[in-house]
Each structure stands twice: as structure tokens, then as C-alpha cells.
Amino acid sequence: MDKEKIFVTRSSMPSYEEYIEAIKPLWDSHWLTNMGKYHQELEKNLREYLDVPWLSLMVNGHMALELTIQAMGFPEGAEVITTPFTFISTTHAIVRNHLKPVFCDVKPEDGTIDETKIEELITERTAAILPVHVYGNVCNVEEIQRIADKYGLKVIYDAAHAFGVSFKGKGIGSYGDASVFSFHATKVFHTIEGGAVAFPDAKLYDKLYNLKNFGIRGEELVTAVGANGKMNEFCAIMGLCNLDHVEESVAQRKALCEEYEKGLRDVSGIRLFEIKQEVKRNYGYFPILIEDAYPLSRDELYERLKEQQIYTRKYFYPLTSDQACFKNKYRDVGLGDARRLAKQVLALPVYEGLWVDNVSEIAKIICAY
Secondary structure (H helix, E strand, O other): OOOOOEOOOOOOOOOHHHHHHHHOHHHHHOOOOOOOHHHHHHHHHHHHHHOOOEEEEEOOHHHHHHHHHHHOOOOOOOEEEEOOOOOHHHHHHHHOOOOEEEEOOEOOOOOOEOHHHOHHHOOOOEEEEEOEOHHHOOOOHHHHHHHHHHHOOEEEEEOOOOOOOEEOOEEHHHOOOEEEEEOOOOOOOOOOOOEEEEEOOOHHHHHHHHHHEOOEEEOOEEOOOOOEOOOOHHHHHHHHHHHHHHHHHHHHHHHHHHHHHHHHOOOOOEEEOOOOOOEEOOOOOEEEEEOOOOOOOHHHHHHHHHHOOEOOEOOOOOOHHHOHHHOOOOOOOOOHHHHHHHHHEEEEOOOOOOOHHHHHHHHHHHHHO
């Protein structure tokens, strides 16, 4: 293997010529933001591609989640049952809405929220469940919905990792009361920065429109207090270009993940997450778990790979509940499986443009210890 640096991810991009040609009309119209032609076109195309009833584009995935929670109108101080095994954005979106995150442990086989432990966490203050389709691994959406229906709770999925994923033939964004996607530059599909909310209730579209556009409904009319969460036209055009190539990108990622699986599935001390039946994957990530039988710890393997210019990521470590900003508030919460996974997990490089030979060599290095 050559010593060119291999990072854990890299942005997929259309050709320079394709993007430049696509943005040329902006110099004629000078319409760069405020839900212009390309914003509307991308919103429509994504609704069709993701197979969801309704979709609202946002400036980024975090604001999409934060504004979705706000749109639900939960009372201040209400509790939201969620997972600590996620990117910090998930937890921040709850806290910034003046709600209380209640952390539920996860399942060691796939890292998703442990639905068997949700009911014991429900109190009279519980308003919602906010699970994460971590690495695109699909939560037990049917059992989570059963619990939500039983107790009258909303279900908001963080689907930042699950673009294009489907379960039982349905787009993953069609489950629950809302699903939030991230279109950050490192995702399978991106708009440079961006996000979207998918949902079944048409009324939510107007609420989100108000929240992302200052509540403006006319030249002299503001009907609600809102923020600025709009996606601009340059980002929307990047999304339109990337959407034309997303299937090709997923196919390349699939080949890389299959090569990793072939090289690592039988290695003592290396465990792979289980994939649910009836799931169409997007191959956005390839996490492995370093267990006791492997000769090195997770951190030691991380450093050894870095020495060879291979940059992996401890994704996710530490848990969001254990981050410094919460000042040990959740230190004694029983999250044994989540904390174990956080100390074992290592995300390996996967991106469009990485070669199968690179992946094969990375797998051989891991096997050599």
C-alpha cells in the first residue's frame, strides 16, 4: 500500500463541469436562497427517492432535528427517551428545546436503542421517543411504534445515517411521526451542508416552514416566531447533481463493505454488527468492534493504523451522555452495553473513490496482529 493518507471518509462530488454548468442559471436569476426553483425541485425529488409522504428541506441536519422537536410542541421539561450511542447533535437538539434526555441502553448486536428497555423508562413526563438508525442499522420500528401507541408518545427518528435505507419495502423515513436526515458533506448523499425532515402529517409542513423562515407568510405578514433554517440554491443544486449519482456511489460503497466483510468476518476478536432482514442498506459506514480476543485494544489498533496513514474514527466515543458538557450528570445511568460498544467501536474508511485493493490491504493489516 502506498503511504497516501486514507481518511475515514471523503465527500462524494459530481464532476466540476457538471456542477458549474448546473449553477450557471443563478447568475441570470440572482435568486440564491428563499426556497427558490432548485430548493423546490430537490424537495420534490427527495420525496420521491426516499419514498416518503412529505419532506421539508433544511439548512443542516441538526437544525432539522431541533426544529422538528420544537414543532411537536412538547411542554418545557418534558422527557424524551433516546440513545447515548450517537453523534452529540441528537442530544443537543433535545436539550436546546428545554427538554430532558432520558438515556436508554442499546443492543450490542447492532447499536440501536434497546426497545425492551424503553417501557421501564416511561413516566408521566415522557413526551417522545427519539431513536437513531445508527450506521444505517434500522431500529425495531414496529415495536417502538407499538410502545408509542400504547402510551400516546411521539416517535422522532434520527435517520442521519439512513439516507436511502428501506425496511420491508418502505422508505425508512416513512416510519414514526418524523424522520430527520443529514446531508452533511461526509454522508452517502450530501448537499455540502443540509438536511431534511420526512413525515406523514401534512400539517407539520407548515409548522416547519414557519420555523425555518422566521414565520414569514407574506411581504408584510409574520404569523409565528421562527428561525432561519433554509437551504440555499447552491446547496440544493449540489444535491440535485449528487442525487443523479447516488446509486453509483452506493454501489461502490457496497463493494468496499463486502471486501471488509470477506477479510474480517472470521478474525478472532473482531465483531461486525448484525444487519436486519428485509433492510436495503446504504453502506454509509463500516464499523467494527474490537473485543478481548483481539491482540490489541481498540485504541492501540487506532494508533497502529494511524502510523500507516490510515485514519479511522472512534465513532461514537465517548457516549453523548458522558461528554464534558453534561458534567457527569448521567454518570450513574445504567448504560452498560452502550459504554462497552463505545470502547470497542472503530469506523473504518469507506467512501466513493476508495479502491477495493485499499480495503483489502487495510483488512490484511488488521489481521496481521
